[in-house]
């Protein structure tokens with residue numbers, strides 16, 4: 234890697250004169266075909282972004298200087314890409330793409346997981362109708378998103394994912410459950426996360442108070458630390474391990490995905506893995522200019538670092554995908570919200586954009602005013618599906634899609650008026666991601682696309698996307714407050730503790 238050579242390409246990208254989207258469409262007649270990519274039942278359209286040929290050249294050169302191809306090989310071959318934690322990042326091995334040994338290990342873990350799914354379905358735990366999954370961050374967001382998106386109609390189990398330590402969350406979830414027919418899943422890579430441990434204990438108490446003779450006998454643990462789960466009281470036969478080298482926010486492919494496998498059935502879970510595997514192959518094999526995760530990362534870097542956009546917004550024009558923005562917030566911001574490079578030097582430019590978003594068409598009546606006329610530049614991403622899920626009149630889906638496409642067109646075209654309050658500047662960028670349908674294969678591919686895009690962003694910035702030390706200090710201080718410890722807090726914090734908890738130092 235050469236800092237000076239990379240800087241030259243950043244400067245080159247910055248010095249490309251800004252051209253409007255309208256101009257780019259006129260000047261580049263092949264723009265639509267060049268900047269659209271189709272893979273695994275997903276159509277990606279980057280044409281309504283300011284990626285010009287010059288920008289693509291500069292970022293292509295930057296990718297080469299930053300060693301993207303080598304970094305990608307290192308990722309897939311199980312090298313220690315997570316240097317600060319001395320680990321590989323082997324989430325793709327979970328879907329059959331990676332070092333042979335890691336793939337084999339993942340398959341062994343999956344077959345153990347499958348046997349447990351079969352046992353649950355065969356009634357080994359008695360009649361199970363409710364699945365209570367406790368976990369937080371990467372141990373909750375992926376399963377929650379997928380079960381919410383795909384498990385609604387599966388009708389196999391009623392699944393609740395509880396993450397927040399606020400007791401109101403657990404109380405609400407169990408209010409609709411019968412403890413006698415509930416299976417408790419404890420999902421935690423480390424099996425030490427305080428929120429999850431407390432929620433798990435309270436769930437066990439709820440089962441006990443509900444007359445379950447052996448609540449621990451109804452627990453399944455998904456973890457990379459089986460010995461800690463055993464210490465907690467989970468029987469070894471009901472522990473589904475996964476590899477330490479699978480990061481928390483990349484773990485839904487591992488046993489952390491158990492509620493997905495239960496909600497969709499094993500075939501559905503496998504189809505999801507296959508969809509992701511297809512996107513892995515696309516990322517590995519396609520040249521830069523046809524590679525969806527790479528092009529998406531170029532879009533991110535262009536707006537974050539050339540146009541200085543601080544945020545990016547994702548709108549799911551599909552109710553089934555309503556949890557996508559929350560899922561992406563952790564993936565993108567926990568991965569790339571860093572200030573230093575892999576070498577420990579200041580990164581020197583904006584890293585992760587702030588990811589936010591919502592659901593269309595609701596968001597049109599809430600936040601789109603700012604997108605169309607506000608002073609912030611916000612690259613927007615629309616995610617929609619051609620096929621609806623509901624049985625109502627197709628008019629609903631037609632309206633939904635028409636609105637989605639109209640918003641992208643309006644952001645780009647704008648409209649002039651003599652009245653400044655009624656003028657739209659236009660030239661506002663958007664990306665469209667159109668799925669043939671929302672099914673396990675397509676969502677597997679979509680999530681893998683986002684994972685790889687996050688990785689490419691990190692490579693371009695020279696940072697490690699696989700650690701998350703930024704979350705530790707707050708945990709440490711909470712631990713000190715909890716222990717009534719030695720740490721002397723500031724006057725403001727002391728007053729808050731004293732006022733709310735009646736505790737003084």
Ligand code: F6P
Pocket residue numbers: 369370371372420421422423424425426429481482567701704
């Ligand atoms: O707080 C951050 C974090 O470490 C995430 O990266 C992780 O997904 C989450 O906590 C939960 O951790 P665990 O799975 O170990 O309970």
